[in-house]
Amino acid sequence: MGSDLIGVWIAAFLTLGIMSFLYKDNPWYKFSEAIFVGLSAGYWFASLFWQSLHAKFWANWSPAVQSLFQGQFDYNLLYTGAGILGLMMLLRLIPPIGWISRWPLSVVVGGTAGLYLINYLVSNAVRQIGSTIQPVVTFPESIGWINSGGVIIGNVLVFAVLIVSLGFILFGRNTTIDLPTPTKLFFFLIALVACALGTFYSLSMPLNLTGLIIFMGVFCGLIYFFFSKEHTGFFGGAATVGTWFLMVTFGASFGYTVMSRMSLLIGRIDFLLVEWLKVVN
Amino acid sequence: MWRRTVPIMITFIVGTVLVVAEFIPHKPFGNLGEDFSLYFDIIAVFAFILGGGNLCRVHFSKVYRKKTDWQFSIVTLLGFFVMLAAGLFKIGNPEGIQGDVTAAGSLFADLYDSMFTPLQGTMYALLAFFVASASYRAFRAKNIDASILLIAAFVILLGRTPAPSLIADFFAGAGITFMATAFNFVPTLTDWIMDVPNLAGQRAILIGIALGVISMALRLILGVERTYLGSDSK
Numbered sequence A: 001m002g003s004d005l006i007g008v009w010i011a012a013f014l015t016l017g018i019m020s021f022l023y024k025d026n027p028w029y030k031f032s033e034a035i036f037v038g039l040s041a042g043y044w045f046a047s048l049f050w051q052s053l054h055a056k057f058w059a060n061w062s063p064a065v066q067s068l069f070q071g072q073f074d075y076n077l078l079y080t081g082a083g084i085l086g087l088m089m090l091l092r093l094i095p096p097i098g099w100i101s102r103w104p105l106s107v108v109v110g111g112t113a114g115l116y117l118i119n120y121l122v123s124n125a126v127r128q129i130g131s132t133i134q135p136v137v138t139f140p141e142s143i144g145w146i147n148s149g150g151v152i153i154g155n156v157l158v159f160a161v162l163i164v165s166l167g168f169i170l171f172g173r174n175t176t177i178d179l180p181t182p183t184k185l186f187f188f189l190i191a192l193v194a195c196a197l198g199t200f201y202s203l204s205m206p207l208n209l210t211g212l213i214i215f216m217g218v219f220c221g222l223i224y225f226f227f228s229k230e231h232t233g234f235f236g237g238a239a240t241v242g243t244w245f246l247m248v249t250f251g252a253s254f255g256y257t258v259m260s261r262m263s264l265l266i267g268r269i270d271f272l273l274v275e276w277l278k279v280v281n
Numbered sequence B: 001m002w003r004r005t006v007p008i009m010i011t012f013i014v015g016t017v018l019v020v021a022e023f024i025p026h027k028p029f030g031n032l033g034e035d036f037s038l039y040f041d042i043i044a045v046f047a048f049i050l051g052g053g054n055l056c057r058v059h060f061s062k063v064y065r066k067k068t069d070w071q072f073s074i075v076t077l078l079g080f081f082v083m084l085a086a087g088l089f090k091i092g093n094p095e096g097i098q099g100d101v102t103a104a105g106s107l108f109a110d111l112y113d114s115m116f117t118p119l120q121g122t123m124y125a126l127l128a129f130f131v132a133s134a135s136y137r138a139f140r141a142k143n144i145d146a147s148i149l150l151i152a153a154f155v156i157l158l159g160r161t162p163a164p165s166l167i168a169d170f171f172a173g174a175g176i177t178f179m180a181t182a183f184n185f186v187p188t189l190t191d192w193i194m195d196v197p198n199l200a201g202q203r204a205i206l207i208g209i210a211l212g213v214i215s216m217a218l219r220l221i222l223g224v225e226r227t228y229l230g231s232d233s234k
Helices: A002-022 A027-071 A075-093 A095-132 A149-171 A181-201 A210-224 A233-277 B005-021 B031-064 B071-090 B107-138 B144-159 B163-173 B177-195 B197-221
Strands: none
Touching: A002 A027, A002 A075, A002 A233, A002 B107, A027 A075, A027 A095, A027 A181, A027 B031, A027 B071, A027 B107, A075 A095, A075 B031, A095 A210, A095 B031, A149 B197, A210 A233, A210 B197, A233 B107, A233 B144, A233 B177, B005 B031, B031 B071, B031 B163, B071 B107, B144 B177, B163 B177, B177 B197
16 A cells, blocks of 8 residues: 555656646656656566567577487577577677677568568558459349439439549649639539438449549559659649548548547546545546 | 678578568478567567667766766666666566566566656657647648648547537537537548548558568668668778
8 A cells, every 4th residue: 555655656746747848848857757768768678588588589499408408409499590690789889890780680671671571562552452442333132223223323423523523633734624723622522522422321322432432542642652753734633632632641640649649648637636636536 | 791792692581581481381481470570579689788788878978977967867777777677687576586577566567557657658648738739830721731631630539529419419409400410420420531531541651651661672682772781881
């Protein structure tokens, strides 16, 4: 109980120390910050020692060496290589032979490059492209051509609005039908709203408008990242639409970041009021 | 040769073997990826020893030369060594040296709970204020891009809290039905933004990152990119 109370008071002292930075940079904040730097380095050092060096290296290598003395070869003896590479890394501390540390570094760099080359190709490129290219027109078996006539007509209209709006944005650039940017945005928003309404109110629609929007967003977003060609004409229009999709993504990420930080702040204030001062139950 | 050619050859061989191993799902190639991850973890510990040594060197030097705020370097070193000793020697661990390093009741766990966690939480919580200040600058609707960002962030912020339903209840109570309906629609709109335009943007970014990583990995394996080796003078 006593140690818990001391722990709460220390935590409150350090919490207020960090918060004091809101007033201005001061010794209390610097003290808390210095403790944080030292503690976090020590924490990660000790955690890595036990969780990696001990659990992954020593626990495997040590029995393998014992087996070797008994005349048996254990596959885990290959961990010797990792230990030697690790020690070679430390040679950086001895300047005349510090260049040897490049060898383990090369193993890490080469291995990471080899692993990432395949992993990113499969999971971040191929699978994402596969998920993006989905059928745009699908007819559910339960809805025949005639029964779904109204739905089809409605969706064709929505689709037409989308195509015309995007046509203005993409092909109108630097041509006789070039429109001012706010007008393009207006058309873009109309297209998005039309698609959203179509998605909400016509779940059995044969046109996969959501898939179409996602495809166009990904396509235009990728065009924005393509810097080898000047962003003019169709290319420039598509890049502009891509920028808008990216802005939605950044806005969403920003919103979530703000929420997570606010949540942490609420947690700290909750700690001060409930656990430390006990003014709120 | 030993300083540049051999490291480039090592990078090429290790990288190529790991790429080829993905196409041969049999021993000894099948587990090469996992084995490399273990090797990576073990080498990373030694790299961390270098980092810890560097931290000590910098702060000892600061104290020795009595540079500005050198007193706080003593605090940093003290925090580092106390936490390190508590973790490495498992001081106060109820299960002794064989127990889990994070076992409840140990000095390491106590330092973590009463010092490390509050400091880390508050440090990140402090960012809420700076984010608020940054939002003010970023969210001014200066152009179309900033306006889209503003609208998306605002809708997400609103839609992921109980605020829309509370506001909708208020308007429903006041008899303003269309406003109540509009605010009830906000969570649905939030979901749609997250699932459609946000997903499209994220996919474009992910694919762009993947293409960048693939090209950089190829440059490293083929020896075109050599900056990680540093200069020859070292």
